[in-house]
Every structure is written in C-alpha cells, then in structure tokens.
Amino acid sequence: MKSAVLGKDLLGLERLSPDQIRLVLDTAEPFKEVSERPIKKVPALRGKTIVNLFFEASTRTRISFEFAEKRLSADTVNVAATGSSVQKGETLVDTAKNLEAMRIDMVVIRHPSSGVAEFLGNRIRSNVINAGDGQHEHPTQGLLDLLTIRDKHGRIEGLKVCLVGDVLHSRVARSNIWGLLKLGAEVGVCGPDTLMPRGIEELGVCRFRRIEEAVEWADVLNVLRLQLERMEKGFIPSLREYYRVFGVTVERLERAPRRLTIMHPGPMNRGVEIDSRVADGSHSVILDQVTNGVAVRMAVLYLLAGGRPELAAAAKRASPPGPLSTSWRGGTTGAPE
Amino acid sequence: MTRPIVLRGGRVIDPSRDFDQTADVLIQDGRIAAVGVGLGAPDEAEVRDVRGGVVAPGLVDIHVHLREPGNEDVETIASGTRAAAAGGFTAVCAMPNTDPVTDNQAAVGFIVRQATLAGLTRVYPIGAISVGQKGEQLSEFGEMVGAGAVAVSDDGKPVVSSHLMRTALEYARTFDIPVADHCEEPTLASGGVMHEGLVAARLGLKGIPAAAEEIMVERDILLAQLTGAHVHLCHVSTRGSVDLIRRAKEQGIRVTAEVTPHHLALTDGACEGYDTHAKMNPPLREAADVAALRAALKEGVIDCVASDHAPHAYDAKEAAFDDAPFGIIGLETAFAVAYTELVESGLFTLPELIARMSTAPAKLLALAGGTLGPAAPADVVVLDVTARWKVDPTLFFSKSRNTPFAGRTLAGRAALTVVGGKVVHEAKARGAPAPAPSP
Numbered sequence: 001m002k003s004a005v006l007g008k009d010l011l012g013l014e015r016l017s018p019d020q021i022r023l024v025l026d027t028a029e030p031f032k033e034v035s036e037r038p039i040k041k042v043p044a045l046r047g048k049t050i051v052n053l054f055f056e057a058s059t060r061t062r063i064s065f066e067f068a069e070k071r072l073s074a075d076t077v078n079v080a081a082t083g084s085s086v087q088k089g090e091t092l093v094d095t096a097k098n099l100e101a102m103r104i105d106m107v108v109i110r111h112p113s114s115g116v117a118e119f120l121g122n123r124i125r126s127n128v129i130n131a132g133d134g135q136h137e138h139p140t141q142g143l144l145d146l147l148t149i150r151d152k153h154g155r156i157e158g159l160k161v162c163l164v165g166d167v168l169h170s171r172v173a174r175s176n177i178w179g180l181l182k183l184g185a186e187v188g189v190c191g192p193d194t195l196m197p198r199g200i201e202e203l204g205v206c207r208f209r210r211i212e213e214a215v216e217w218a219d220v221l222n223v224l225r226l227q228l229e230r231m232e233k234g235f236i237p238s239l240r241e242y243y244r245v246f247g248v249t250v251e252r253l254e255r256a257p258r259r260l261t262i263m264h265p266g267p268m269n270r271g272v273e274i275d276s277r278v279a280d281g282s283h284s285v286i287l288d289q290v291t292n293g294v295a296v297r298m299a300v301l302y303l304l305a306g307g308r309p310e311l312a313a314a315a316k317r318a319s320p321p322g323p324l325s326t327s328w329r330g331g332t333t334g335a336p337e
Numbered sequence: 338m339t340r341p342i343v344l345r346g347g348r349v350i351d352p353s354r355d356f357d358q359t360a361d362v363l364i365q366d367g368r369i370a371a372v373g374v375g376l377g378a379p380d381e382a383e384v385r386d387v388r389g390g391v392v393a394p395g396l397v398d399i400h401v402h403l404r405e406p407g408n409e410d411v412e413t414i415a416s417g418t419r420a421a422a423a424g425g426f427t428a429v430c431a432m433p434n435t436d437p438v439t440d441n442q443a444a445v446g447f448i449v450r451q452a453t454l455a456g457l458t459r460v461y462p463i464g465a466i467s468v469g470q471k472g473e474q475l476s477e478f479g480e481m482v483g484a485g486a487v488a489v490s491d492d493g494k495p496v497v498s499s500h501l502m503r504t505a506l507e508y509a510r511t512f513d514i515p516v517a518d519h520c521e522e523p524t525l526a527s528g529g530v531m532h533e534g535l536v537a538a539r540l541g542l543k544g545i546p547a548a549a550e551e552i553m554v555e556r557d558i559l560l561a562q563l564t565g566a567h568v569h570l571c572h573v574s575t576r577g578s579v580d581l582i583r584r585a586k587e588q589g590i591r592v593t594a595e596v597t598p599h600h601l602a603l604t605d606g607a608c609e610g611y612d613t614h615a616k617m618n619p620p621l622r623e624a625a626d627v628a629a630l631r632a633a634l635k636e637g638v639i640d641c642v643a644s645d646h647a648p649h650a651y652d653a654k655e656a657a658f659d660d661a662p663f664g665i666i667g668l669e670t671a672f673a674v675a676y677t678e679l680v681e682s683g684l685f686t687l688p689e690l691i692a693r694m695s696t697a698p699a700k701l702l703a704l705a706g707g708t709l710g711p712a713a714p715a716d717v718v719v720l721d722v723t724a725r726w727k728v729d730p731t732l733f734f735s736k737s738r739n740t741p742f743a744g745r746t747l748a749g750r751a752a753l754t755v756v757g758g759k760v761v762h763e764a765k766a767r768g769a770p771a772p773a774p775s776p
Contacts, residue, residue: 014539093655113657114541115611134659136541174541197538198546 009121009128012137013178027299030313045074048105055081055111068297100124127304142175144296148289157184162214165224166195172265190214194235215256222263226273249275341365343378347387352692353708364715367758393691395427395716397698400643407436411737412648418457420735422762424668425751427716428459434493440465442480449485457761461487466505482512487702490517506566515567520553532605532620547575554578558585570594574619576629583638595643598674613654613661614741641698644671648737676749719753
C-alpha cells in the first residue's frame with residue numbers, strides 16, 4: 001500500500017526529500033508523549049499486521065520497532081533468521097512470497113546484505129521498512145539521530161556534525177550523511193582511510209584524518225561503533241591503538257572550542273571508540289537517541305500506513321472520539337487521501 | 338555435401354584482405370570458392386539475395402562458458418552454440434571451468450564431440466592451466482592440445498602463484514598456445530561485488546579496486562617478458578590495464594587482450610537499484626574506463642571483443658547483490674551491443690568492428706575463419722545492420738536469461754550464419770527460431 005507522503009517503502013534517506021524528512025521528524029513529536037503515559041497505547045494501527053524480519057542479530061532496533069508497533073496497536077510477529085526457514089536454505093524470494101501470501105501489511109527488515117530491503121520492496125505489495133541493510137542504510141536510525149540533534153540544538157541547518165570511526169562498514173553513517181546534508185547541516189567524517197569508503201568526499205562531506213581536527217571543527221560528534229572483527233580483518237592494528245588515536249575521550253573534548261554533543265548509535269564499545277566518561281557524561285545524548293527511536297519509528301509506521309501527518313496529534317488520542325477519528329482510521333486502512 | 342550457396346549483392350567486408358565492396362560470395366564444398374561481382378551460380382546452388390546486408394567472415398568469440406559438463410540446466414554445448422549461431426558467431430572458445438574441470442584430454446575430447454553432435458558453431462576448447470583449476474599443478478597441456486584445445490586458462494579464477502604462471506607460460510611455448518589469465522589479485526578483490534568507487538560507496542557494497550586487476554596485468558606482462566611466451570589477458574576492464582598493455586606491446590612483449598561488449602557499453606552506474614544483472618567479474622567500471630577501452634580496441638591495444646558469455650539460473654540472480662553469482666550472457670547481444678555503441682556512435686567503422694570480432698580473434702588463437710580469402714572455410718555471417726530490435730531474453734536460444742540489456746533497443750543483428758558451408762542460423766521475421774539443423 002502506497003502512502004501519500006512517504007511512498008510505499010522506507011528504504012533509505014538518500015531518496016527522501018528534505019520535506020519528507022522534516023515531515024517524519026514533525027510527526028514524531030506528538031508520538032513522543034505517548035511513551036510518557038501510564039498507558040502507552042494508541043489505536044492508530046489497530047488491525048494492521050507487521051512482521052519484524054531480522055536476518056541479523058539486533059536487540060535495540062528490534063525492540064524499538066516492536067514497542068513502536070505495539071504502542072500503535074498493531075499486531076506483530078518477530079521472525080529471526082536463526083531457527084527459521086531461512087536457515088533451512090529458503091531463498092529471499094521464497095521468504096518474500098510466503099510473507100505476501102499471509103497478507104501482512106508491513107515488513108520491517110534487517111539483513112546483512114546491502115539492497116535487500118529494496119529487493120523485498122520491489123517484490124511484495126506490503127510496505128517495507130529498512131531496519132538496516134548491510135552497509136547501505138539504516139534510515140530510522142538516521143531519522144532518530146536527526147530528531148535528537150534538533151531537540152538538542154533547536155535546528156539542524158548550519159550545524160557541523162562529524163561521524164567518527166568506521167564509516168566504510170556503517171549503514172548508520174550513510175543514512176546520517178544523506179539526512180544531515182538534506183537538512184542543511186555540514187557533515188564531516190573522521191577515521192583512518194582503511195575505514196573510509198573511496199569516493200566519500202564526492203558526497204559532499206569534509207574529510208578529517210585526525211580526531212583532534214574533527215573535535216575542533218564540529219558541533220556534534222556521532223561516534224560509530226567499531227565492529228571488533230575489523231581488527232581481525234586487518235583494518236586497524238589493535239583496539240588499543242584505535243582508542244589512542246581515534247577514541248573520543250574527555251581529554252580531547254576538553255580541548256574543543258565549543259561544547260560538543262556526543263551521539264552513538266549503540267551498542268557501544270566502551271574504551272574503544274568512546275571513553276566511558278564521555279558516554280555517561282553531560283555531553284552525551286545517547287539515551288535520548290534511544291528514546292527518540294521509538295517516536296520516530298511510530299511516525300514512520302503511522303505515515304507509511306497512510307496516516308496524515310497533521311492528524312498525528314489526534315491519532316495519539318487513546319480513545320478517539322469526534323470527527324477526527326474517521327480521518328485517521330481512513331488513513332490507516334490505506335484509503336487514498 | 339551441402340548445396341553450394343551464392344550470397345548475392347551484399348556489401349562484402351573482409352578485414353583480412355581490406356576488402357569492402359558490393360559483391361557476390363560463392364560457397365562450395367564448405368569453402369569460400371569465389372568472391373566477386375556477377376558470379377555465376379552452379380546449377381544446384383541456392384542463391385540468396387542479400388542486398389542491403391553485410392557479408393563478413395563469421396564472428397569469433399574466444400571467451401564463452403558453455404557450462405557443459407556440470408551445469409546443463411543453464412546451458413549446454415548445443416544450446417550455447419545455437420545462441421552463438423544466432424549471434425553471428427561461427428566459432429567460440431569454451432572456457433574450462435566446467436564441472437568436472439576441463440583439465441585433461443578426455444574432458445577436452447568430450448567438448449569437441451558434443452560440439453560435433455550439435456553441428457552448429459565450431460567449438461574450440463580451452464584447457465585448464467592447473468589440475469582442477471586449483472592453482473597447484475600444471476595440467477597436461479600437450480595431451481589437451483592433441484585433443485583439440487587451443488589455449489589454456491584458469492578463467493574464473495586468477496593464477497595466484499606467480500611461479501605457476503611462469504611455468505605455465507614456459508611450458509605452453511612447446512605447444513605454441515597462449516596462456517589466458519583472468520587478472521585479479523585475490524586479496525585485494527576479496528569479498529568485492531562491484532567496482533570500488535562512488536556508486537559502491539553509496540550502495541554500501543564492497544568494491545573491487547581497479548588495482549586488483551592492474552597488479553596482475555603487470556605481473557603477467559613481466560612474466561611474458563621473462564619467458565618470451567604469449568600471455569592473453571581476459572576481459573580487460575580498466576584504463577590502467579590499457580596503459581600497461583600499450584606499453585608492453587610497444588616493447589614487443591607478446592601480450593594480447595580482449596574486452597567484453599558490456600565493459601564497452603556500461604558503467605558501474607548499472608548496479609544502481611542493486612541490479613544483479615550488472616554484477617560481473619571484472620566489474621563494470623567508470624566512464625573514463627569505458628572511453629579508454631573503446632579507444633584501445635580501435636587502436637588494437639586491445640585485440641578483440643569477447644563476450645564472456647556466462648549463463649546462470651534465473652533464480653540465482655534473483656538474490657541479494659552480495660549473494661548473486663558474477664556474470665552475464667552475451668552471445669546473442671554481443672554484436673548488436675558493440676555495433677550500437679561503437680559503430681552507430683561513429684567511433685568505429687563497420688570493417689573495424691568486424692576485424693575486432695572476427696579476423697583478430699581468429700588470428701589470435703590461429704583458428705579457422707576470420708577471412709573470406711580463397712579456399713578459406715566457409716564461416717560466414719550476413720549482418721543486417723539496419724535492423725533495430727528490442728532485447729527480449731525470452732526469445733533467446735541460450736537456456737539462460739541473465740542479461741543487463743533486456744528491454745534495450747539495439748541496432749544490428751545476424752541475418753544468416755553459415756559454418757563450413759552449412760546454414761546454422763537464419764533470422765526469421767519476428768524472431769522465430771530457425772529449423773534445427775541435423776547433426
């Protein structure tokens with residue numbers, strides 16, 4: 001089912017317009033409050049069935065999606081690659097066809113190969129939400145990062161945001177780059193060349209090879225997770241040296257000309273890419289990111305289901321009376337708007 | 338014996354003799370009997386009016402994968418040579434990465450026999466360099482050549498050991514065959530699925546840098562220089578490789594090279610949308626590489642076009658980009674892609690293209706064909722260069738459909754293909770298949 005504002009699928013931020021991105025962020029605002037209530041549930045997606053299809057281990061993202069779905073009253077099923085038909089050799093196409101045959105409304109997919117969300121989106125009628133595909137994109141993470149920056153700084157345009165670490169293997173980095181550039185931020189990337197994709201500068205980002213330069217330049221550091229196996233594969237000589245050269249430490253932040261905001265998509269390797277004192281310190285908005293993740297995912301689910309952004313505030317009403325209820329219900333059943 | 342054939346009134350192009358004029362071609366006893374204006378037809382001859390068409394020596398493809406034995410679901414020698422005939426090819430060279438590997442005289446003999454039974458395009462086997470293509474022990478070049486092999490290659494895999502490559506080159510000199518290498522430095526290319534560049538960075542796909550090819554191109558050139566042997570470089574894809582080959586040729590080193598139609602036509606941009614039909618090895622490169630490859634082919638730095646026809650099951654390509662196999666089919670689109678991209682664009686003359694798709698590859702491996710000279714085997718193609726057609730893979734003779742050109746409108750196709758004086762393909766209106774020839 002194609003939504004009027006986001007299209008059928010959310011595959012990445014590269015193909016969203018600045019207006020679409022702003023719209024998701026604005027739609028997330030009223031949903032933030034739902035999670036603060038004693039009864040954290042609104043009926044916006046009542047009767048919708050959603051499959052969370054995770055071909056790769058994930059705790060945070062899967063749980064965040066699941067809470068978003070449940071707080072919108074959708075019926076959800078979690079499928080993990082382990083122990084499923086996938087492990088028995090079922091192809092991606094067969095998985096897609098079987099999901100389609102069960103008449104589900106949406107699929108949230110996480111997969112270790114880039115492009116799989118698009119692959120699935122091209123083959124089934126249900127809405128597909130990319131919850132991370134290989135090293136390509138992780139759009140809801142990008143959106144929640146944008147929302148967190150906007151909350152903290154009151155704006156995104158004109159801010160200098162630097163992604164620190166393993167950009168090469170990071171879908172979070174790509175979604176951040178697109179989202180930030182589209183909303184008018186300046187984007188930097190910092191890390192050793194072994195962890196940078198070739199041609200990255202051509203996307204319009206500043207390249208820093210020394211963390212000290214990035215700290216001096218930036219308003220926000222988004223510190224990427226360093227997968228521990230990168231050392232085994234020879235991208236860096238040791239975790240110890242990585243921390244010495246690129247670690248975001250209190251000492252480095254103290255030399256910053258301005259107060260930096262520190263972000264991390266999690267899960268953190270304390271003492272590798274980030275100093276514990278930084279992660280737990282007053283610069284950190286890492287837990288705000290997690291909180292915002294639920295609201296952003298609620299917004300994405302709501303909009304893809306056909307919800308109208310201006311009615312999001314009304315949709316969150318626990319027992320929707322009055323004239324608005326038909327509108328949002330009409331939206332979520334996918335009636336053309 | 339088949340009836341004599343007179344091809345009357347076509348534009349006859351024979352690059353082997355710099356011949357390009359309207360003439361008749363008389364085919365008799367499986368050979369070119371005469372080329373001239375106003376030839377008389379023997380009584381029993383079949384006279385074909387080919388006015389408006391181009392009569393040329395049949396196309397020769399020195400790099401195809403026919404998948405038999407081992408993967409007959411996706412191609413057989415019969416279906417592959419039928420596809421070749423439809424593409425205007427009168428001879429193809431079959432790469433040895435079959436299952437089991439074509440690494441001994443019996444395996445080479447099997448391919449020759451299957452090709453004879455099919456009775457279509459000529460098939461010249463290429464034997465493996467190493468037993469099982471494992472890169473360890475040399476295969477028996479002598480016996481394979483005795484059984485019909487025309488070259489050796491571990492194609493699909495690079496020869497990783499420089500020592501093995503050296504001994505292969507040295508040993509091949511005894512039999513006067515080239516050693517064909519798939520140039521890829523495996524530790525640099527490891528895990529890569531497309532060209533390393535901006536598109537890969539955006540798509541989040543692991544890249545294969547140009548240097549992975551160029552390191553091995555240069556190594557092979559150095560070893561050819563060391564041994565004095567003939568090294569042939571398969572499917573060259575980068576501008577850096579072109580520079581290395583040019584320099585080597587200027588120094589008189591015995592190096593030859595081929596390029597595929599898709600590397601002449603497409604860039605890594607074709608991978609957008611994770612289109613697995615744009616996944617091949619070597620990968621599609623950048624526009625500057627395409628321009629350099631075209632110029633090199635015209636100059637002769639790259640000797641010939643070869644399709645690297647690589648059939649795969651439709652559902653193997655229906656997968657995540659990382660998981661899909663490398664390779665596309667090309668026999669039925671090779672000429673049209675090359676003609677559309679090179680001749681229609683004004684870069685090549687038609688005789689130049691025919692030279693690169695027939696005369697040069699035949700000469701490179703000393704194969705029959707590539708000429709309409711007196712008493713040459715009658716391996717002839719009639720090309721309809723006015724035809725514009727939309728690529729519809731469901732009409733292919735190949736058993737596979739994996740092409741990035743589906744839906745593209747191309748110019749030029751084979752109207753008639755003759756091997757040894759026998760018609761093996763005739764284009765029918767609306768693409769209907771020609772009657773299967775008797776074995």
